[in-house]
Amino acid sequence: MAKFVNTDKKLVKASYLASYRIAKEGKPHTIGETLLLPVAKNMVEAVLGEKAAKEIEKIPLSNDTVKRRIVKMSLSIEEQLLLQLCESNYFALQVDESIDITNMVQLLVFISFDYQNKKCSKGRIFILQTSSIKH
Incomplete structure (x- = not known):
């Protein structure tokens, strides 16, 4: 169970990192699923093998997921700014x-x-x- 939760956290973190870069570059949210994920899978498979590439496939990067991650990050930044301002x-x-x-x-x-x-x-x-x- 601990390994599953640990792996799941890593996949979510990877999803947030990719979503952050997509937002920062101003790219369409679909690019995660249509370009980033396939390219990452190909590179990982070439360097680390098929088993590692299968793990990369599990990173959630659908259009809706990327949108949710970006919205959540922006709300967090806004909340942090307001808390700092209040102090x-x-x-x-x-x-x-x-x-x-x-x-x-x-x-x-x-x-x-x-x-x-x-x-x-x-x-x-x-x-x-x-x-x-x-x-």
């Missing part, structure tokens, strides 16, 4: 409005604050996009 004595907000090439108005809000005696922690709170500007 801070001082903070500063920066608001920036811009218009992109499609005339879409974007409002960006950044925050800087002290946390655990560090000079400054920074985080983007949100980006608000509004409808196009009509001329």
Whole structure:
């Protein structure tokens, strides 16, 4: 039983690591299942053999799984930022409005604050996009 749980944790961790990279690169969620998993399996099979490649196949990287992992990670980051902000004595907000090439108005809000005696922690709170500007 302990080996099963340990293996399962490793597969979930691998799924989160792949989902993180997919999100960071801005790639479609389907790339995990259609490209990353087959490539990883081929490389592992070539280097470590078929038994190890069978384990790689078990990593959950479906479109929905990747989406859930990304949402869960982003909520965790947001929660951590808010907790750090609540523990801070001082903070500063920066608001920036811009218009992109499609005339879409974007409002960006950044925050800087002290946390655990560090000079400054920074985080983007949100980006608000509004409808196009009509001329």
